Amino acid sequence: MxxxxxxxxxxxxxxxxxxxxxxxxxxxxxxxxNERLQRINSLIPVVLLSALVVAQALAMKTHIVLDHRMAGVAAAFAALMARAPFPVVVISAAVTSALVYRWH
Amino acid sequence: MPHVSRRTFRDSLSVALTVGAYGVAFGAAGVAAGFSVLQTSLFSLLAFTGASQFAAVGVVAAGGAGLSAVVAASLLSTRNALYSLQMAPHLQVTGWRRLVAAQITIDESTNVALAQASHGPEAIRHGFWLTGSGVFLFWNIFTVLGALGAKSLGNPAAWGLDAAVPAAFLGLLWPRLRDARVRIIAGVAAVFALVMTPLLPSGTPIIATVIVAVIAGWRE
Missing domain, CATH: 1.20.5 (Single alpha-helices involved in coiled-coils or other helix-helix interfaces)
Structure with missing residues (x-):
């Protein structure tokens, strides 16, 4: 870079x-x-955000790598299931990921 | 601004403060991705559209090409064109006011503005300008704080910053997943991106998922 x-x-x-x-x-x-344009446009954030979650959690350049990042995203998922507010979601992901990273 | 109702003011300020505070996360993400503090701060000042900013630095952090980062960020911001289309008849702006209005036309300003519709056309305008400029102010302040903070922390992975970004994306995606059909589309896009990761240049699988949106949105 x-x-x-x-x-x-x-x-x-x-x-x-x-x-x-x-x-x-x-x-x-x-x-x-145009209705079709509006429908497609409303779905674009959905597909891009899903792809970004996957890319950021699992991709390292063109490889799939299962590491501390996925642990963090799993914690975020659990927090969202428990209806936690946004900052709690992000912080629990960061803390979990950092702990897994340090203990590896 | 004359006669701003207390309700509009309260709605705008609470959104501006809470959303603006997430600027800390972007500031940290920018520095973690390898952008300087200056570049990260300029990102919030110039691009000023949260999810797209995260996408741009996220693609760079994942080792993607610059062009992939720009395209992913731009695609993610296409909804802003529909927001400006919705706001144009309410704001009736021309000249430099139009140029300023465009920069602060984002999710929050549009949604707060349109939520004031029952309080009249004045309230819509006030909601837009107050929320847009409020988010702009706080988002930029908190971006600088986050960038400086992340710089002083050092290795982003040791502090979990590399997981905070996908977690933020998941948090942004979550409210849209209430609809069962949208959940399926999101799942297909995630699998598609995963399968394409070893096959396409880094960063492009994200952009390629737009095909999923086109196919799913083509018919009702």
Whole structure:
């Protein structure tokens, strides 16, 4: 990882995310009113967030690795099942993962 | 801002504070992924859309290419275009106000604003501006704190930061999983991403799951 890459990611993400926010203020309402487009759009966060959970918990580049991260996510899952608030979910994941990491 | 109702003010501020506080998690995630404190802070200032910011640094942390990070983050923010479409008729903004409104058009500002609908068009506008600028303020302050904190901690894995990010994604996903059909779609996407991990370049399996959303959303 290098500085050029991190700056490119930062600026590329910022420009595109801003442009996307601006779209709705610039185009006529009917352009994005298509029902199919709205249905697909509402599912995009669902599939991306699921994929991100999997990638972050189990992937190391192009390998599947079962390690402390998965223990942390399992703790988060348990916390969510117990209806814990968001900060408790994140903290229990971090604590569990850190403990498994240190004892390995 | 004249005559802001106490209710709108309270709704906006409570959302701004609680959501803004999660900026600590992003600040830590950014530094853990290898971004500098300055870059991590600029991320919140310029990109300012939480889940996408996490996605961008998350893909980089997982060893993905820069382009994959940018594409994943942008795809995750496409819902903001629909939010701005919803807000445009309520705000009726032009010129520089429109440019500012666009930057703070996110989940929270849109949802708080539209929740004020029963209190009239003024309340919708107040809810949007107060929540949007409030989240912006607190999100940025807490990002800097989180980034500085993570930098002083050192090895992110020793503090569980590498597990905190997927846990945060799971927390963001959770409320959407009440619907049985959405749960199945989320499960298919997770399995798809897992199967594709050894087959595709790092970072791209995440983007590839959009195909699952397209197929599932094509028909009612």
């Amino acid at each position: 290098n500085t050029v890459m991190t700056w490119s990611v930062l600026l590329g993400t910022s420009v595109l995310c801003y442009a996307i926010k601006l779209v709705g203020y610039l185009v006529p309402a009917r352009w994005l009113a």
